[in-house]
Amino acid sequence: MIESFRVMAKVTQLLDVRDLVKHFPYVQRRGCFPKKVALRAVDGVSFSLARKEVLGLVGESGCGKTTTGKMIAGLLNPTDGEILFEGENLTGLSSGKKRLLRRRIQMIFQDTVSSLNPRMKVGAILQEPLLVNRIGTAKERRERLAEILDEVGLPPDSAGRYPHEFSGGQRQRIGIGRALMLHPDLVIADEPVSALDVSIQAQIINLLLELQDTYELSMLFIAHDLSVVRAVCERVAIMYLGRIVETGDTESIFAHPLHPYTRALLSAVPVPDPAVKLSVPPTSDEASSPVNLPSGCRFATRCPQAMPLCHQKEPGLIPDRAEPSHSVACFLYDNNGDGI
Ligand code: SF4
Numbered sequence: 355m356i357e358s359f360r361v362m363a364k365v366t367q368l369l370d371v372r373d374l375v376k377h378f379p380y381v382q383r384r385g386c387f388p389k390k391v392a393l394r395a396v397d398g399v400s401f402s403l404a405r406k407e408v409l410g411l412v413g414e415s416g417c418g419k420t421t422t423g424k425m426i427a428g429l430l431n432p433t434d435g436e437i438l439f440e441g442e443n444l445t446g447l448s449s450g451k452k453r454l455l456r457r458r459i460q461m462i463f464q465d466t467v468s469s470l471n472p473r474m475k476v477g478a479i480l481q482e483p484l485l486v487n488r489i490g491t492a493k494e495r496r497e498r499l500a501e502i503l504d505e506v507g508l509p510p511d512s513a514g515r516y517p518h519e520f521s522g523g524q525r526q527r528i529g530i531g532r533a534l535m536l537h538p539d540l541v542i543a544d545e546p547v548s549a550l551d552v553s554i555q556a557q558i559i560n561l562l563l564e565l566q567d568t569y570e571l572s573m574l575f576i577a578h579d580l581s582v583v584r585a586v587c588e589r590v591a592i593m594y595l596g597r598i599v600e601t602g603d604t605e606s607i608f609a610h611p612l613h614p615y616t617r618a619l620l621s622a623v624p625v626p627d628p629a630v631k632l633s634v635p636p637t638s639d640e641a642s643s644p645v646n647l648p649s650g651c652r653f654a655t656r657c658p659q660a661m662p663l664c665h666q667k668e669p670g671l672i673p674d675r676a677e678p679s680h681s682v683a684c685f686l687y688d689n690n691g692d693g694i
Pocket of ligand 1: 613615651652654655657658660661669683684685686
């Protein structure tokens, strides 16, 4: 099923994110005088997502991937940039129209405990999106509830129970059901399996893929586990300190990683063979902070191949000449701004 999923024809763009920026105010305490600075969580991120496509957004903690997802889902307001959904800029719409469009973008959260109201029964949690949006009669809402419980693999009597009565995997099924209640076009799945046991992870990934097929969903799949990303995503964007440093088709990125950061991430993926030793390229452990970004390339403080130019100028994303859908932001490939 994964193979058929990957060869789906590309259709029109559903989502177009342009130069998205999110800066948070931050008080830096050094010496006697606290200083107000900006924490640059997301700093000029651009990508697009076609209908029925799954794009993986990958990077270590604090790289800005969840903040990007929350801005697209409308949970955070961007500092700058545009989020075009079917060509409409979500950041510039009236609240009524924004609300209508937002129904079509839903989010699945990593933390299944805090994302489900412990005082509400599962039936009420799942029907809440319909009630808030005044969709259907009471009978229709009950029918939709029974349908979604069946689709996510929960027994009908789950509706009368509280979230704490379920295991982590079952709670994630509730979260997935809630995201799908309104038949959205786009789902942002924020680390949906990283808090689960490995055996449960496989079940939830299979469920997500099945429902992605059934509902013809586009999905932004936020993750740090590259083996999960490889199984789920058609395309991947690698983020580092608020920027995308490499993007391309999943197989291309895994077969020919170009950016030193992507190579380090990939070489750290465990191989299920005790005879195989990991050979992770040497990188400094010292990651720069989004409060005090270095001048030039953001990865320069950790990069084993950093050159003097890397500390002076920030590289932009340049397409690979042989494979234009694969782009990288690194001077190893673009010393003169000529492309790779
Ligand atoms: Fe390393 Fe320079 Fe490439 Fe940045 S631009 S990743 S510092 S080689």
